[in-house]
Amino acid sequence: MSNNPLLEPIHGISLEDYSAACAKLGSGLSEEAIAKVLGVELPVWQEANLLWPERMKQDQTYEIMTLFGQYFAQAGQHPKFSNAVNGGAEDAGYTAQIKADKDFYQELEVARNVAYEYGLDGAQWIADKYGITLGDFQIAASKWNTQIHAEIQADFQEYTQKQDAYNAKYRQMFASAQGGNVADDITF
Amino acid sequence: MAEEEKKKTLTYVEKLKQQALSQTNYGGEIPDKAARMEIRDCPNCSAGRAYRDGLTNCAYCGFRFMDSKLTDGIHIKKDNNS
Amino acid sequence: MEELLRQTQERWFVFLEKLEVRMGEMCNAAIPELKAIFKEDQDPYKRAHGRMLAGLLGQLRRMQDQANEVKEDKILGLIYSSGVFTSNDFREACFNRHYAFEKRCHDYTSLLREAAGQQDLEAFYQEQLASFALIKDQFTCKQCGGKIAISKMFFIATYVTCLYCQTQNTFMPSSGAQMVLHNARSLAEQRTAHLLKIYEERQPKDPALYQQYLRAMFDQWNQITPDMEEENEKFYLRLLKDNSINHL
Structure with a gap:
């Protein structure tokens, strides 16, 4: 464990608590419910919620940010939240799949970005189509990011080929849902 | 021909606008709430929540409102631990 | 060969011009709509405007993709297949025309982004x-x-x-008060944008001017949210440190 003083809990709320809370906020849990799970009242939670990002901004080593990402990815295992939310139910369906299947995550990550390119709220589109909340999507992102970076380093070409194929698939899909792109009729 | 293409472009832009407007924002609309005052009575002795020696415990029966150790924050300080 | 090059170049120019015309039509139609939607949008984050803007930028990008594909296939394809026989004139003319097209895309992107102006x-x-x-x-x-x-x-x-x-x-x-906190830094930046501009426009870059801007911005920020002053000052010191490293 590091001696970084910026890692000291804020009002008793540790970085692990805070990271899990953020993940749960992204899944639609209210601030009141978060405060209750953490055993504090709303003013206390809101101060911690303001001060943890300040600590990240002050930390030149990026240690807090890195740990935040790790804890965020493990939010499902946080003892305080795992019992309080969904009665501790395990992830199911696509939510379980996106955390277990890296390719599925990478494909949906592209789909989500392409949705934005076609004027849709990508996060909402993922929620509507797959029932995956923004919080769970971000948990999957934190989980897979290190591995994806390693893959890009190892074989950039393979990575881009895969991304290009996903991009082509979803651009085609979203475009045809809108009756094509503005300049589809212009050819060489 | 050029006019027809122009019309198609206009329709596209209009459709894009309608689509942007008709979607719900993720997490729903953000309600515009007025400022308000709230209070919490002690669930144990039902006394109003008075400040005597701190924020974390009930001033009358000692019930623990919060299971946390307050530190120096923005408005809430270390001294606010009961 | 000469004839093929001439024809290809001509078709390339016509193709790009058509895309540019379409781009212009789309942007001219969209700019007043972007302004309107920004004004109408009740969401504090102006997300309906954000979605429409993203959709328009996506269409610009599709047109760039279209041009890139044709360039790859028809222009570079011809250059590679004819090898030494391709004149430099052909290559240069086609590439310059594409560069001008890209510049257009870039300008339209800025126009769309700035159409609605800043939130007041x-x-x-x-x-x-x-x-x-x-x-x-x-x-x-x-x-x-x-x-x-x-x-x-x-x-x-x-x-x-x-x-x-x-x-x-x-x-x-x-x-509304909660949004003030959320917007505090952006408001401070709006208030001190003129100082940042002075720093950015001066060549060579003068770190003293940046520091002047940064101090003024944080003074404004602290004035808007005095409760956050202590934390803001810690962040200020960090930025100052980062900045002195960047200027080394």
């Missing part, structure tokens, strides 16, 4: 100050009904003690 954060802030002044003396203790004056604008839920019965009430600020 100053006006919003002044509105919030005014409405806080109206309500600050109107709260009463939930326990004894005694008057509780809210001493300053709070941006998050805060405990306030009743002076008469010592009851801890919780003051919940309005959504």
